[in-house]
Amino acid sequence: MCGKNVRAGEYLCSSCEAKVIRIAPPFCEICSEPFEGSITSAFTCANCAHRTIYFDGAVAAYRGRGIVREVIHEFKYGRQIYLRHLVARWLRAALDDERLRDVSLDVIVPVPSHPARKRERGFNQASLLAELLSAQTSIPSKPMLERIRYTTTQTALDRSERMENLHNAFRLRKKADVRGLRVLLIDDVLTTGSTLSECARVLKRAGALSVHAATAARA
Numbered sequence: 001m002c003g004k005n006v007r008a009g010e011y012l013c014s015s016c017e018a019k020v021i022r023i024a025p026p027f028c029e030i031c032s033e034p035f036e037g038s039i040t041s042a043f044t045c046a047n048c049a050h051r052t053i054y055f056d057g058a059v060a061a062y063r064g065r066g067i068v069r070e071v072i073h074e075f076k077y078g079r080q081i082y083l084r085h086l087v088a089r090w091l092r093a094a095l096d097d098e099r100l101r102d103v104s105l106d107v108i109v110p111v112p113s114h115p116a117r118k119r120e121r122g123f124n125q126a127s128l129l130a131e132l133l134s135a136q137t138s139i140p141s142k143p144m145l146e147r148i149r150y151t152t153t154q155t156a157l158d159r160s161e162r163m164e165n166l167h168n169a170f171r172l173r174k175k176a177d178v179r180g181l182r183v184l185l186i187d188d189v190l191t192t193g194s195t196l197s198e199c200a201r202v203l204k205r206a207g208a209l210s211v212h213a214a215t216a217a218r219a
């Protein structure tokens with residue numbers, strides 16, 4: 001993002017690239033939250049304990065801080081749509097992670113944004129990412145969900161407020177059929193996992209066999 005010495009075909013210079021933080025184990029097996037220290041057994045973080053999570057696992061390969069956060073912000077709000085290729089590369093790393101590599105997937109479903117927000121932004125970031133991932137993997141991408149409530153921004157809310165805010169915010173699109181399908185949900189950033197969980201709840205209630213999630217970054 002510094003715009004210096006960027007090689008052709010790349011988006012970041014080598015010093016910015018070095019600041020992209022890969023999430024390394026140990027991390028929460030449900031939401032990828034990294035954990036300091038050494039834990040060898042399976043581990044669930046405080047964010048995921050004591051709540052019902054509807055997805056089968058969410059993987060993010062990169063920490064959504066610093067340069068990663070900046071790039072995603074520019075992509076979403078700064079109309080720098082070309083940055084989708086870099087964000088999709090981070091997303092691809094999540095799909096190639098050992099937790100997702102061997103999972104069978106039938107369809108990629110982007111987390112939808114509300115029509116009003118999509119209008120103001122001109123695109124839905126998750127759809128753009130889902131299309132790129134679909135082209136790379138040959139797994140079809142289908143917008144199976146729609147957002148029916150304009151939720152206020154989640155940023156200032158805590159976990160239970162987020163869940164309340166999201167309740168019934170999504171529904172299956174008319175004519176969408178997920179029965180018996182193994183779904184990969186796509187979004188740019190995983191924060192608490194509430195959005196992904198709410199989408200997974202709707203998909204499973206509609207008959208999806210499994211719902212995994214991949215995001216480009218973990219906030």
Ligand SMILES: [Zn+2]
Binds near residue numbers: 012013014015
């Ligand atoms: Zn740079």
Ligand SMILES: [Zn+2]
Binds near residue numbers: 029030033045047
């Ligand atoms: Zn967790």
